Amino acid sequence: MAEKKQEIGDGAGGPVVEVNPKPQNGLTSKLIDYLEKLIVKLMYDTSQSHHYLAGNFAPVPDETPPVKDLPVKGHLPDCLNGEFVRVGPNPRHVPVAGYHWFDGDGMIHGMRIKDGKAAYVRRFVRTSRLKQEDFFGGAKFMKVGDLKGLFGLLMVNMQMLRAKTKVLDMSYGMGTGNTNLIYHDGKLLALQEADKPYVVKVMEDGDLQTIGLLDYEKRLKHSFTAHPKVDPFTGEMFTFGYSHEPPYVTYRVISKDGVMHDPVPITISEPIMMHDFAITENYAIFMDLPLYFRPKEMVKEKKLIFTFDATKKARFGVLPRYAKDDILIKWFELPNCFIFHNANAWEEEDEIVLITCRLQNPDLDMVSGKVKEKLENFTNELYEMRFNMKTGVASQKKLSESAVDFPRVNESYTGRKQRYVYGTILDSIAKVTGVVKFDLHAEPEPGKGKIEVGGNVKGIFDLGPGRFGSEAVFVPSKPGTTSEEDDGYLIFFAHDESTGKSSVNVIDAKTMSADPVAVVELPHRVPYGFHAFFVSEVSVILVTPGFSSILIFHTRFLFGLTYTRNEEIELNILANKNNFKNRRNCNCSTERINNHLGMRGGDITLGKRTPFNVSKHLSTCATIVPEQEDSPTADLVETKEYLEGKLVITKLDRHFLDLHAGWLTNEHICQ
Numbered sequence: 001m002a003e004k005k006q007e008i009g010d011g012a013g014g015p016v017v018e019v020n021p022k023p024q025n026g027l028t029s030k031l032i033d034y035l036e037k038l039i040v041k042l043m044y045d046t047s048q049s050h051h052y053l054a055g056n057f058a059p060v061p062d063e064t065p066p067v068k069d070l071p072v073k074g075h076l077p078d079c080l081n082g083e084f085v086r087v088g089p090n091p092r093h094v095p096v097a098g099y100h101w102f103d104g105d106g107m108i109h110g111m112r113i114k115d116g117k118a119a120y121v122r123r124f125v126r127t128s129r130l131k132q133e134d135f136f137g138g139a140k141f142m143k144v145g146d147l148k149g150l151f152g153l154l155m156v157n158m159q160m161l162r163a164k165t166k167v168l169d170m171s172y173g174m175g176t177g178n179t180n181l182i183y184h185d186g187k188l189l190a191l192q193e194a195d196k197p198y199v200v201k202v203m204e205d206g207d208l209q210t211i212g213l214l215d216y217e218k219r220l221k222h223s224f225t226a227h228p229k230v231d232p233f234t235g236e237m238f239t240f241g242y243s244h245e246p247p248y249v250t251y252r253v254i255s256k257d258g259v260m261h262d263p264v265p266i267t268i269s270e271p272i273m274m275h276d277f278a279i280t281e282n283y284a285i286f287m288d289l290p291l292y293f294r295p296k297e298m299v300k301e302k303k304l305i306f307t308f309d310a311t312k313k314a315r316f317g318v319l320p321r322y323a324k325d326d327i328l329i330k331w332f333e334l335p336n337c338f339i340f341h342n343a344n345a346w347e348e349e350d351e352i353v354l355i356t357c358r359l360q361n362p363d364l365d366m367v368s369g370k371v372k373e374k375l376e377n378f379t380n381e382l383y384e385m386r387f388n389m390k391t392g393v394a395s396q397k398k399l400s401e402s403a404v405d406f407p408r409v410n411e412s413y414t415g416r417k418q419r420y421v422y423g424t425i426l427d428s429i430a431k432v433t434g435v436v437k438f439d440l441h442a443e444p445e446p447g448k449g450k451i452e453v454g455g456n457v458k459g460i461f462d463l464g465p466g467r468f469g470s471e472a473v474f475v476p477s478k479p480g481t482t483s484e485e486d487d488g489y490l491i492f493f494a495h496d497e498s499t500g501k502s503s504v505n506v507i508d509a510k511t512m513s514a515d516p517v518a519v520v521e522l523p524h525r526v527p528y529g530f531h532a533f534f535v536s537e538v539s540v541i542l543v544t545p546g547f548s549s550i551l552i553f554h555t556r557f558l559f560g561l562t563y564t565r566n567e568e569i570e571l572n573i574l575a576n577k578n579n580f581k582n583r584r585n586c587n588c589s590t591e592r593i594n595n596h597l598g599m600r601g602g603d604i605t606l607g608k609r610t611p612f613n614v615s616k617h618l619s620t621c622a623t624i625v626p627e628q629e630d631s632p633t634a635d636l637v638e639t640k641e642y643l644e645g646k647l648v649i650t651k652l653d654r655h656f657l658d659l660h661a662g663w664l665t666n667e668h669i670c671q
Contacts, residue, residue, distance in 0.1 A: 016199050016212035021169035023132045023140075029167045036096065036158050043151045044097045050145075052089075052101040056468070056495050057528055059090040059104060060122070066112065066206045067523045068119040074518035076116050076506065077489060079477050081537040083202050084491050084504065085110045086470060087190060088529015089178045092130060093138050097155070098145030100304075105130050106178035106190055106198075109493065109526050111504050112206025114537070118504070118520045119206045125177030125190045125198050126210035132168060140167075141174055149302035153295070172213060179226035180531040184237045185258035188535060189214065191226040193242070193275065202540050216260035222250050226531070227276040227341070232412050238279050238321060240286070244271040244293045251284060253322065266317065266326050273306050278345035278354055279321060279415045285345055285354060285387075286329075288315035289338050291362060308362050312336055316394065318352050318387055332387045332394035338362035343382075343407035346417040350390040355421060355440065357405050358383040358396075380405050382423060382438060399444055401451050403427075404436060406471040406531070410488065412481050420486045422472055422509065425451055425460070431528065432469040434462040435490060437512050459512025461490075466498040471532045474509055479536075486510045489517060491534065493526050502526040 040046075051057065089104025106125035111118055124130055129141050140162065146155040162168040175195020182189050189197040190210070197214045214220075228239035235256030242249050247265035249272075254260050266286055271293035278285040290312035298305045314337050319329040343355040360379045382400035404423040419440050424432040436451055437459040445455025453460055463469050469492050476488040488509045495502045502525050506518040 015217070017172075017215055018212045019126070019128050019131065019172050019198075019210075021128045021132050021172055023135050023169050024166050025136060028165045029136070029162075032158065032161055032165070032167060036155075039151070039154050039158070040097045043154070048098075050095070050099045053091070053095075053099055056497060056525065057101070059092070060107070060525060060527060063124060064120070064122045064524055066119045066121045068117070068205075070111075070118045070120055070523070071521040072116070072118055072518055073521075074506070074516060076113050076118060076518050076520075077477070079475055080113045080489065080491065080506065080534075081115065082540050083110050083112045083206055083535045084473070084532065085181050085188070085202075085208070085535060086493055086526075086529055086532035087125070087178060087181050088470075088527060089176070090124070090527060090529075091139075092124065093133050095143060095145065096139050097151075098143055098148065100143060100145035102178075103143040103145055104176065104178055106176045106192065107529075108181070108190065108200065108208050109529070110202075110206055110208055111520065111522075112540075120520075120522050120524070121206050121208055122524070122526075123208040123210070125200065127175060127177050127195070127198060128169065128172035128213075129174050129176060144304065147298060147305040150299050152305065153299050175223075177210075178530065181533040182228060182230065182237075183533065183535055184228075184230055184254070185256065187214070187258075188533075191224065191228075193226045194223050196220055196224050202535055204540070216254070216258070219260045220252075222263070225275075225277070228254075229277070229279045229414060230411075231279065232414055233281075233416075238284055240266070240274070240277060242272065242274045248272065249274060249286060251286070251319070251326075262324070264319075264323060264325060266319070266329070268315075275340050276342050278342045278356075280345050280347045280352060281415050282321060282347065283345075283352060284319050284321040285342075285352065286317040286319065287339055288317060288331075290314065290336050291338050308338065310336055310361065314338075316354070316385070316387060318389065330387075330389060330392070332392065334385065334394050334396055340380075341405060341407055343421045343423075344409045344414060344418055346415060348417065350388055352387040352389065353417070354385040354387070355399075355407070356383055356385060357381065357407055357423070379403065380426065382407065382421065384440070399438060399440075399456060400436075401448055404451060406432075408472060408474055410474050410476055410485050412476060412479070413485065418485060420458075420509075422474055422490055424469065424471060432463070432471075434460050435469065435472045435492065435507070435512075436460050437486075437509070461507050461512055461514065463494060467494055467496045468528065469494040469505070470529055472507075473532045473534050475534050484510070492532065493529075495526060495528070500525060 053059070085108050087106050087108045089101060090107035091099070091104040095103070106127065108123055108125060110121045110123075112121070133140050142155045142159040146152055159168070163170045168174075173195040175192040177190035177192050177195070177198045179193065180191045181200075182191065188200045188202060190200050191197055199211050199214050201209045201211050203209065222243060223241035225240050225242075228237050230237045237254040238252070239254065240249055240251045248268050248270065249266040251264040251266055252260055268288045272288060273291045273293070274287055274289070277287060290309040291306050292309055293305060294307045295305055297303060297307045301307075313333040314335065316332045316334065317326075317329045318332070319326060323329075338359045339356050340359065341357050343357070345352060345354045347353075357380050380403045381398055382404050383396050384399055385394065385396045387394050400423075403426040405426055406424045408422045409418050409420065421438040421440065423436050423438065425434040425436055427433050436457060439456050439458045442456040442458070445457070448454070451457060451460070472490040472492040474488055474490055477483060478487070486509050490507050490509045492505055493502065494505050502522045504520040504522065505516050506520075507513065507516050
């Protein structure tokens with residue numbers, strides 16, 4: 001039992017809570033273990049195969065520290081400097097009985113890319129659940145795969161008994177952190193919708209370290225979706241949590257500085273599974289879909305605890321995204337379905353447009369037990385849904401054949417109208433066989449029985465026989481929306497089942513050429529998993545230990561970093577001497593800048609790094625002037641001073657980085 005949760009770190013999002021559970025391994029624990037084994041022996045069918053513990057779904061047993069200088073076929077573009085990470089289920093301990101693909105402990109596979117070189121790492125998300133099961137040396141928490149029939153009810157009681165007797169410490173939650181990754185307020189978050197976010201630090205060498213739990217200064221009292229949305233223009237994050245107790249859904253807004261606003265309960269009739277939602281510039285879109293939490297049906301019909309009710313409609317609620325309550329929510333109805341993943345949403349005159357992957361007649365048993373036969377009729381298709389805010393009418397249009405999932409877009413367009421969607425093509429056994437590019441400006445080609453090029457399908461990257469992939473993340477060649485929307489690359493993990501080798505593939509998102517831009521051979525097998533994220537080079541620096549504070553000047557003229565490391569403050573200038581001649585609002589001489597840097601002759605070259613003491617050369621105000629002369633001055637970073645008098649920059653505006661515009665005024669570097 002942890003009487004007091006230790007807090008570490010700081011930030012506007014509140015201290016990160018150090019996860020230090022106190023389970024108890026004594027006589028009570030042994031008695032409960034014995035009772036559980038007896039229940040499993042008498043009631044569980046051990047002949048059931050666990051499809052998602054076999055083949056390349058099988059877990060890898062150990063973590064791997066960074067393995068550097070991996071073989072690269074082709075070239076890794078400069079825009080990929082950073083860390084590509086993907087999380088997925090990887091059970092550390094053998095299940096007591098049932099197992100569902102959603103159950104495994106979160107493991108992050110990462111590839112650090114810098115200057116054309118790559119390193120690979122894999123680390124568990126060190127949750128309270130994982131730490132406690134490591135303490136016992138075996139599985140102790142109940143699993144989704146256990147929750148069937150009367151047996152499921154008894155397994156729930158086993159968990160409740162362990163919690164009540166303090167065998168398990170439930171004060172930190174019971175999540176796995178195995179579903180998704182997102183970056184916000186200088187933090188990389190590992191997410192699973194039954195828990196709070198875990199904060200993961202990315203080290204300079206690409207290593208990954210779980211540092212604790214984020215509860216937003218104790219304001220987060222409920223679960224946190226695995227699919228929050230970050231608005232690239234405001235830097236805010238929008239999220240929700242669902243529960244089996246009222247309020248069944250709770251909506252939250254988190255400022256760009258990590259401050260969580262008050263909860264907004266969303267009124268729905270009974271507990272549901274809501275895996276995803278969407279935002280536009282002015283609205284949040286909630287999905288009341290008929291996949292219900294019904295324990296009685298679990299026992300009576302020997303089904304999983306979530307049951308799809310085919311007699312109910314699919315409901316979509318559109319709420320002003322800064323609403324203080326749900327009085328203004330407007331509900332729309334469409335034919336029943338379930339949705340795991342949305343691509344994007346935007347506003348178009350009087351309508352809200354949602355691009356999503358629509359699943360007909362979902363069965364969560366698809367991802368447990370004997371799945372191959374069940375997935376033969378798996379119908380997950382790309383759809384456009386429209387909700388008219390004036391008339392109250394909803395409509396939908398099918399955009400693809402089956403089966404497509406994990407839709408991604410250029411995230412600079414999140415909440416705004418965009419043209420291209422990148423999805424994964426799934427075969428009958430839920431493996432990714434390829435990546436498909438959809439053009440929303442084109443119409444689907446009629447008469448198609450499968451996903452193939454033509455109409456709105458602009459390209460397919462086929463992985464080939466025996467090779468399977470995972471979610472593909474779009475990385476733009478340049479940040480922001482000034483370039484063409486599809487000017488960038490898709491990066492994803494892949495596995496060759498014939499050789500047992502895994503790799504990271506990079507393909508051209510514009511051409512969807514069959515020839516990869518790069519293939520990085522990995523030293524170890526990477527199991528199939530869930531969602532991925534690309535952490536840019538700037539973000540890697542932000543979350544690296546030792547870089548406690550950062551000022552970024554990211555312009556066409558000057559790129560500067562100030563950071564603290566081992567109590568020494570340095571400034572790295574990366575610039576081109578010719579650009580100094582073209583800078584405006586900076587009337588100090590190039591020679592003076594060079595004197596500060598300890599250099600001569602204006603010989604500042606791209607990539608040259610020279611440290612110096614920031615406290616002597618920077619003021620305590622950092623102001624960026626936008627490129628447009630008629631724009632107001634924008635204070636995009638905040639500063640504060642340590643007691644020692646050293647300057648520390650604490651905040652960064654992501655929108656400025658995305659725009660890539662602006663320059664330093666002379667008073668901020670020429671002191």
